Amino acid sequence: MERWGAVCDEEKGWKKGPWTPQEDKLLIEYVGSNGEGRWSSVSISTGLNRSGKSCRLRWVNYLRPGLKKSHLTPQEEGIIIQLHAVLGNKWSAIARYLPGRTDNEIKNYWRTHFKKRKPNCETKKEKRRILRQKLVHREQEQTNYSNNIHESPQACDEINIKKETDMGYPIVENNQFLPMMYQDTEFWFDFITADSYFWDELWGLDDVIVQNRGGTGGGCCEGDTIDYVQRGGYMS
């Protein structure tokens, strides 16, 4: 742990490295009395020898009230996968859909589970072909269920995050607030896993996103994704 350990930035004198409980206490007290923001003032007000950036990061990722310390649930993982297909590496945007989760946490999760997977093009195509066949077969069975969720398969394709509310939550096409959906994550999970057309289209979108980003994005193998979801969100 010598990378940051008690090392001071030579130019500005900011301490780096892991935070101590005393430093956390000072930061919590500062935010409690001054609110979030004005991070550059933290060192002046509290005597904390940390940069504003470091203070903000510590607060947002670790100290902020309401943060979930538990592991991501399969439902949350499913939401992340699906939102990543729509939003790409917009971790902060994805995090807004998952109360109590930070962009850093989601980013770490994605990187750990999917970033390393370089999709093989041939395998990818083959899996898509097989998947399409399966979907045609399953379509009849799912029609009734899907109709209860949305009016047409295209409805899901057209989920369009137009803007955000004052609460910072996105609004989707039909003016429903997504938080209402993720308040019931079981519903949300069923929603996104039940509609195979939706997934198929999202993967196509993901391909586009990856291509547009010059291949530097965190695209995952679609086959792995569907396998993952069909396992109920557990890695094999």
Add this chain to the structure above:
DNA sequence: AATGGGACCAACCGCCGACAG
């Protein structure tokens, strides 16, 4: 028991946009 690798996590870095002076 030793070790190698993957998962997880905390934290830093660099870049960018907004905004005030």
Add this chain to the structure above:
DNA sequence: CCTGTCGGCGGTTGGTCCCAT
């Protein structure tokens, strides 16, 4: 309009833990 500062974001790094071999 220009410039400096600040906050936010995505990318990256490296330590720790756990498990399989």
